Amino acid sequence: EAGALWGGRFASGPSPALQELSRSTQFDWILAPYDIRGSKAHAAALAAAGYLSDDELQRMRAALDELAARVADGRFVPSAEDEDVHSALERGLIEIAGVALGGKLRAGRSRNDQIATLVRLYLIDHAAGIGSLLLDLAEALLDQALAHPAAILPGRTHLQHAQPVLLAHQLAAHAWPLVRDLERLRDWRRRATRSPYGGGALAGSSLGLDPRLVAAELGLGDPLENSIDGTAARDVVAEFAFVAAQIGIDLSRLSEEIILWNTKEFGFVRLHDGYSTGSSIMPQKKNPDIAELARGKSGRLIGNLTGLLAVLKGLPLAYNRDLQEDKEPVFDSVQQLEVLLPAFTGMVATLSFDTARMAELAPQGFSLATDVAEWLVRQGVPFRDAHEISGELVRFCEERGVELHEPSDEEFAAISEHLRPEVREVLTVEGSVNSRLGVGGTARARVDEQLARLAERVAEF
Numbered sequence: 001e002a003g004a005l006w007g008g009r010f011a012s013g014p015s016p017a018l019q020e021l022s023r024s025t026q027f028d029w030i031l032a033p034y035d036i037r038g039s040k041a042h043a044a045a046l047a048a049a050g051y052l053s054d055d056e057l058q059r060m061r062a063a064l065d066e067l068a069a070r071v072a073d074g075r076f077v078p079s080a081e082d083e084d085v086h087s088a089l090e091r092g093l094i095e096i097a098g099v100a101l102g103g104k105l106r107a108g109r110s111r112n113d114q115i116a117t118l119v120r121l122y123l124i125d126h127a128a129g130i131g132s133l134l135l136d137l138a139e140a141l142l143d144q145a146l147a148h149p150a151a152i153l154p155g156r157t158h159l160q161h162a163q164p165v166l167l168a169h170q171l172a173a174h175a176w177p178l179v180r181d182l183e184r185l186r187d188w189r190r191r192a193t194r195s196p197y198g199g200g201a202l203a204g205s206s207l208g209l210d211p212r213l214v215a216a217e218l219g220l221g222d223p224l225e226n227s228i229d230g231t232a233a234r235d236v237v238a239e240f241a242f243v244a245a246q247i248g249i250d251l252s253r254l255s256e257e258i259i260l261w262n263t264k265e266f267g268f269v270r271l272h273d274g275y276s277t278g279s280s281i282m283p284q285k286k287n288p289d290i291a292e293l294a295r296g297k298s299g300r301l302i303g304n305l306t307g308l309l310a311v312l313k314g315l316p317l318a319y320n321r322d323l324q325e326d327k328e329p330v331f332d333s334v335q336q337l338e339v340l341l342p343a344f345t346g347m348v349a350t351l352s353f354d355t356a357r358m359a360e361l362a363p364q365g366f367s368l369a370t371d372v373a374e375w376l377v378r379q380g381v382p383f384r385d386a387h388e389i390s391g392e393l394v395r396f397c398e399e400r401g402v403e404l405h406e407p408s409d410e411e412f413a414a415i416s417e418h419l420r421p422e423v424r425e426v427l428t429v430e431g432s433v434n435s436r437l438g439v440g441g442t443a444r445a446r447v448d449e450q451l452a453r454l455a456e457r458v459a460e461f
């Protein structure tokens, strides 16, 4: 079998059905530039250990540069017979450098330590890009919050009106998880930047190569301590897939709110024409497709994570071919986020808020009932009684179809002697919001501080 990396002990070549099953170039070709960087570093380690002369090293590295150029502009592509990115690139190297030189490169390494290293290099690169796209989104949320410092919306629990909150507070509540996702990427990177190269197939190399040379040239930290672990573990891949899934979930929760806010019934936001879509039959429609795609893709990102975890579960040490199944899910997670985040950030940055509509709804649904109870507590009423009195006021108002401040002084007094007319002073949404001065609360003063802190945290990344 011309070009295969393992023909020697086989009497016949692989069956077409096996080749079809085994081939991974349709998805692992994306790793070709990383593979070539690894090969250049490996050549230097071979030369340092005396397996390549200076001249051979020069010619090997020049040939690898030429191969990289041919890969980059499409002059060299995998053929149907190439099993994977590694086999294809060895064929390409031998085409350029000849078999006498090209055939020397594979000494002291295996596709097992190679692939474990390359998938890290790919993820480290793309994690940086995803981090910066995420930062753009956090900044868009922060800018929207800063642009609406006083707007009030009905805060909800159980999707029911709960207590009024500042819109800026709610928007920042969607930005903080993104800051934590950025922290997660930063923490993950510390674990990802260790090098499996030098682990060989599983047991390490007998050729006296220095894996630190390879690691340093690849921009990685120290080689991993254990060659079996280095070639067989994929927790770094799974952890990345988790962070991607969590990002998807954070986007999806915001999406759900944007989709609701954009309905006729809520009427809190309008989507920019550039970030919404129409219907092929209903001329009036303006749909929140970006938010819906984000919500849908979050399911897909979760699937990529769980599929990968299921592949890893129960795998004996060391390398098993099952591990080839790690790539498509995690590459997909990367690609989905790279296409989703720019559109999502554009949608958020161009949202326009109907603050009058929010203000109109904010006091409805008796969302100030807690303020009545807390006012009573400040008058010395035990909270248990205060809760009861406020609840009776709600029932009274609900039966008559009026708001909490509307009963007469006599009606207040009939509900409880403690309900004096001054209670009306806390029965405004502004009064309610601005009384929430505790740490992390929705009072304007606290939210202004919070946004300043958020801006600091965002600037860290």
Ligand code: ARG
Pocket: 024, 028, 084, 111, 112, 115, 319, 321, 323, 324, 325, 327
């Ligand atoms: N294509 C494999 C993977 O993605 C790497 C090659 C290892 N193959 C092998 N037969 N040991 O994991």
